[in-house]
Amino acid sequence: xxxxxxxPSERQEMLAAIGVQxxxxxxxxxxxxxxxxxxxxxxxxxxEPEIIDYFKARAAENAxxxxxxxxxxxxxxxxxxxTDAMVQRGEFLTSYTPYQAEISQGTxxxxxxxxxxMCQLTGQEVANASMYDGSTALTxxxxxxxxxxxxxxxxxxxxxxxxxxxxxxxxxxxxGLQVEEIGYTATGQLDxxxxxxxKLAGAAALVVQSPNFFGVLENVGEAAAxxxxxxxxxxxxxxxxxxxxxxxxxxxxxIVAMEGQSFGIAPSYGGPFxxxxxxxxxxxxxxxxxxxxxxxxxxxxRGFVLTLAAREQHIRREKATSNICTNEALFALxxxxxxxxxxxxGLREMALQNIAKAQFAxxxxxxxxxxxxxxxxxxxxxxxxxxxxxxxxxxxxxxxERVIGPLAIGTHYPELTKxxxxxxxxxxxxxxxxxxxxxxxxxxxxxx
Amino acid sequence: LDSKLTxxxxxxxxxxxxxxxxxxxxxxxxxxSAPGKRGMELPPLDVPAVDPSHALGRESVRExxxxxxxxxxxxxxxxxxxxxxxxxxxxxxxxxxGSCTMKYNPRVNEHVARLEGLAxxxxxxxxxxAQGCLRIIHDLQNSLLAIxxxxxxxxxxxxxxxxxxxxxxxxxxxxxxxxxxxxxxLIPDSAHGTNPASVVVxxxxxxxxxxxxxxxxxxxxxxxxxxxxVAALMVTNPSTLGVFEERIAEIADILHExxxxxxxxxANMNALAGVARPGDFGVxxxxxxxxxxxxxxHGGGGPGAGPVLVKKILExxxxxxxxxQKQDGKFALDSNRPKSVGRVRAYCGNFGVLLRALAYTLAxxxxxxxxxxxxxxxxxxxxxxxxxxxxxxxxxxxxxEVVFSDARQKRNGxxxxxxxxxxxxxxxxxxxxxxxLIVPGxxxxxxxxxxxxxxCDLFIDAMRSIAQEAETSPDVVKxxxxxxxxxxxxxxAAARKPILRWKP
Numbered sequence: 042x043x044x045x046x047x048x049p050s051e052r053q054e055m056l057a058a059i060g061v062q063x064x065x066x067x068x069x070x071x072x073x074x075x076x077x078x079x080x081x082x083x084x085x086x087x088x089e090p091e092i093i094d095y096f097k098a099r100a101a102e103n104a105x106x107x108x109x110x111x112x113x114x115x116x117x118x119x120x121x122x123x124t125d126a127m128v129q130r131g132e133f134l135t136s137y138t139p140y141q142a143e144i145s146q147g148t149x150x151x152x153x154x155x156x157x158x159m160c161q162l163t164g165q166e167v168a169n170a171s172m173y174d175g176s177t178a179l180t181x182x183x184x185x186x187x188x189x190x191x192x193x194x195x196x197x198x199x200x201x202x203x204x205x206x207x208x209x210x211x212x213x214x215x216x217g218l219q220v221e222e223i224g225y226t227a228t229g230q231l232d233x234x235x236x237x238x239x240k241l242a243g244a245a246a247l248v249v250q251s252p253n254f255f256g257v258l259e260n261v262g263e264a265a266a267x268x269x270x271x272x273x274x275x276x277x278x279x280x281x282x283x284x285x286x287x288x289x290x291x292x293x294x295x296i297v298a299m300e301g302q303s304f305g306i307a308p309s310y311g312g313p314f315x316x317x318x319x320x321x322x323x324x325x326x327x328x329x330x331x332x333x334x335x336x337x338x339x340x341x342x343r344g345f346v347l348t349l350a351a352r353e354q355h356i357r358r359e360k361a362t363s364n365i366c367t368n369e370a371l372f373a374l375x376x377x378x379x380x381x382x383x384x385x386x387g388l389r390e391m392a393l394q395n396i397a398k399a400q401f402a403x404x405x406x407x408x409x410x411x412x413x414x415x416x417x418x419x420x421x422x423x424x425x426x427x428x429x430x431x432x433x434x435x436x437x438x439x440x441x442e443r444v445i446g447p448l449a450i451g452t453h454y455p456e457l458t459k460x461x462x463x464x465x466x467x468x469x470x471x472x473x474x475x476x477x478x479x480x481x482x483x484x485x486x487x488x489x
Numbered sequence: 490l491d492s493k494l495t496x497x498x499x500x501x502x503x504x505x506x507x508x509x510x511x512x513x514x515x516x517x518x519x520x521x522s523a524p525g526k527r528g529m530e531l532p533p534l535d536v537p538a539v540d541p542s543h544a545l546g547r548e549s550v551r552e553x554x555x556x557x558x559x560x561x562x563x564x565x566x567x568x569x570x571x572x573x574x575x576x577x578x579x580x581x582x583x584x585x586x587g588s589c590t591m592k593y594n595p596r597v598n599e600h601v602a603r604l605e606g607l608a609x610x611x612x613x614x615x616x617x618x619a620q621g622c623l624r625i626i627h628d629l630q631n632s633l634l635a636i637x638x639x640x641x642x643x644x645x646x647x648x649x650x651x652x653x654x655x656x657x658x659x660x661x662x663x664x665x666x667x668x669x670x671x672x673x674x675l676i677p678d679s680a681h682g683t684n685p686a687s688v689v690v691x692x693x694x695x696x697x698x699x700x701x702x703x704x705x706x707x708x709x710x711x712x713x714x715x716x717x718x719v720a721a722l723m724v725t726n727p728s729t730l731g732v733f734e735e736r737i738a739e740i741a742d743i744l745h746e747x748x749x750x751x752x753x754x755x756a757n758m759n760a761l762a763g764v765a766r767p768g769d770f771g772v773x774x775x776x777x778x779x780x781x782x783x784x785x786x787h788g789g790g791g792p793g794a795g796p797v798l799v800k801k802i803l804e805x806x807x808x809x810x811x812x813x814q815k816q817d818g819k820f821a822l823d824s825n826r827p828k829s830v831g832r833v834r835a836y837c838g839n840f841g842v843l844l845r846a847l848a849y850t851l852a853x854x855x856x857x858x859x860x861x862x863x864x865x866x867x868x869x870x871x872x873x874x875x876x877x878x879x880x881x882x883x884x885x886x887x888x889x890e891v892v893f894s895d896a897r898q899k900r901n902g903x904x905x906x907x908x909x910x911x912x913x914x915x916x917x918x919x920x921x922x923x924x925x926l927i928v929p930g931x932x933x934x935x936x937x938x939x940x941x942x943x944x945c946d947l948f949i950d951a952m953r954s955i956a957q958e959a960e961t962s963p964d965v966v967k968x969x970x971x972x973x974x975x976x977x978x979x980x981x982a983a984a985r986k987p988i989l990r991w992k993p
Contacts, residue, residue: 046941059873064862070733070886075765080855087851089597099621100606111611121529131580132573138790143973147576148789157990167989173647176835204835211831215692289551310622311612311836313792336983338976348983354686359695364686367648371788381565382528385557396544401536419545471535
């Protein structure tokens with residue numbers, strides 16, 4: 042087998058050296074009745090070309106050559122080939138968690154840069170070395186707020202990504218957290234009027250997403266002021282990180298939980314991505330996850346180490362701030378390389394292009410009779426559209442033209458049937474947007 | 490002595506694996522930045538530009554980001570290439586970290602993960618145009634079930650620790666369904682730190698139990714601990730000592746008699762794949778670490794994936810959605826599962842990791858047994874050749890890893906961390922230090938199947954040479970490493986006054 046570096050005679054030599062005749066003897070500590078006698082019922086081994094063929098066949102069963110208007114937490118953005126070339130260097134790809142700092146300075150330095158970039162983008166003071174993704178980062182941020190406030194009520198905007206809320210519900214259920222949802226208004230934003238004193242009383246955190254699941258920007262400053270008025274923390278989650286290239290950062294938030302997929306990471310059917318938690322310096326000891334910090338060696342040379350580990354499971358076990366161990370370091374590196382390439386101007390330009398494309402698409406769609414925008418709040422690159430017919434029906438027709446249409450959000454919001462979530466990033470050519478609008482017009486004009 | 494050695498001389502003859510070469514200096518990317526540079530250009534906008542303060546409202550538009558990098562493409566390439574050269578990696582040599590299973594990460598796995606139709610698949614695209622992704626998940630589920638002998642699986646958990654949590658939530662839901670969720674989980678003192686941490690996140694209480702004099706679960710006294718309030722025991726098998734729990738079936742019986750379940754941490758599955766199946770020896774629920782046994786790259790700390798495999802009794806509680814195959818052969822996501830514990834991560838988990846793990850199982854097929862045999866052979870071979878040099882606190886037969894202690898070297902003031910750091914000078918990554926907790930001064934060595942006899946021999950020579958140095962020149966060991974860009978770093982200062990970001 043090509044991955045195994047031993048010849049049959051070397052195996053024999055090694056067995057002889059340890060004084061056993063047959064390799065089976067090495068497994069005698071397993072009670073005999075549990076030792077398998079037959080080979081496992083797995084398909085026969087494949088060579089490299091056969092493995093590639095298998096996956097090419099699977100790729101062809103997906104949606105090759107389709108145009109997609111899906112976003113909803115996973116976004117298609119331009120990625121440079123340089124990023125992948127850097128990340129595929131074996132020294133990054135095949136290294137372990139940098140506990141042995143002297144031979145891990147590459148990874149540690151990159152993590153330190155990642156933490157810095159995340160602070161710069163979010164307007165927060167400290168960011169960790171990554172969480173699994175946006176959904177789990179949000180849950181961890183909420184648990185952090187619970188520890189910081191010693192309160193158990195969590196107020197969550199209904200305009201937070203439904204799958205993020207589902208993950209939070211799974212964790213909250215057994216920890217005695219009481220999660221209450223707050224509605225949205227005609228602008229598609231958090232209903233601030235619903236945030237009464239009674240509602241806020243005893244709350245650990247108010248959770249908002251901006252841009253939210255409807256693509257609408259929230260007023261983070263106002264939400265923070267309201268939360269703080271009753272001693273609650275504001276947790277802000279961001280699923281579309283490119284928005285930070287132009288949108289004012291949630292500096293008033295106490296904890297930011299972000300999905301970094303938009304920073305050069307492929308959609309990859311939902312992962313691996315990179316979650317981020319950023320917060321204020323004073324809360325750092327309640328943060329989950331790894332942190333890289335700067336220090337020096339005996340000769341005074343600058344170096345980086347994993348630090349404040351007294352928060353983590355391998356030191357604190359049941360008293361740790363989280364059970365997270367493995368994180369998404371390689372994808373934090375992707376984000377870091379990508380952001381260094383884009384730079385200050387590139388990120389702003391990318392964000393501006395997203396706004397322009399989304400505004401153009403919105404205008405094209407609004408020209409179609411019966412199509413309207415139900416929410417009036419400002420949007421970044423995603424928006425909800427109301428159609429005169431079911432989204433499912435429209436999508437079935439679009440699929441025949443190799444277009445993956447709007448996400449039907451009625452599945453998650455029963456009151457929002459006939460509404461679809463449309464995402465248009467800088468990667469979508471104008472011609473495709475025009476074709477999309479023309480197709481929808483034709484579909485809606487056709488007799489039912 | 491040491492700094493002179495580093496700068497002026499070739500490495501001593503006894504260091505056979507590594508030589509010296511120039512290491513490029515490099516600052517932080519922020520320190521290289523200059524206004525107006527960039528490393529990536531976008532196609533020109535083909536729709537009318539929009540004034541952001543008009544589209545978003547003036548108050549919602551941010552100022553330029555202070556200190557954000559501005560560098561060219563070649564500077565980015567040099568920066569990260571130089572950084573990469575400061576790392577050790579499996580691609581450079583043996584990485585004997587016990588419990589971490591640092592094996593070869595096949596390159597074809599990286600190649601197929603980047604195929605257009607897979608890398609650009611959106612997790613919300615309709616099932617009719619996601620059949621390829623769904624089949625990959627389904628095929629991996631089947632492979633993992635065959636290898637573990639379990640009945641049903643979820644591949645949603647993003648890492649081993651999240652797998653632990655998911656398994657515990659399912660145990661809780663199952664017992665709660667019988668009217669008694671119970672309150673405690675038993676954890677041996679040899680367990681990974683994630684075990685007790687996950688127990689707490691699952692809303693359970695941890696009850697630590699002591700290992701017996703052999704480092705095994707004390708089956709004789711287990712009955713005393715399995716009270717009516719105990720929901721499960723979490724066991725790592727083989728244990729973190731690299732030893733198979735010989736009385737595992739009896740342990741399962743004791744738990745089952747009292748209505749409790751057996752959870753297995755599958756971190757050490759590399760010792761069992763193709764040889765024995767947890768489903769056969771009484772395990773009710775377990776997780777796997779695909780970034781260990783199934784060869785997906787650690788990437789400097791992640792990503793991983795932590796599939797959870799269960800027996801029939803727990804199947805109704807698996808997280809949603811589940812990938813299922815319908816009567817017509819098509820694959821679908823099933824979210825209509827009323828007893829499910831719910832969702833633990835958005836979308837279908839770390840799909841790109843799952844895909845790589847499938848590529849690994851396809852490469853081996855039933856031959857995965859050979860990998861297991863080689864992994865155990867390497868560990869036992871290394872143990873055999875080091876037993877005369879290092880203290881072996883528990884001498885039961887080793888499987889895929891062996892745990893020594895620094896007891897002998899301690900007499901000369903040399904501890905496990907010193908020996909580990911000295912290994913760096915010999916061209917190896919250190920073994921795992923200070924774990925498991927039941928071994929003071931632990932030196933936990935897991936070669937994996939990816940090491941040739943030659944590499945194992947070099948490692949053995951290095952360890953023997955360091956053992957000798959500990960006798961003859963302990964200071965060389967205590968001040969190691971001597972060959973790296975930076976020496977031992979001041980971790981106390983790092984934690985006392987944390988500097989966690991660059992500032993202009």
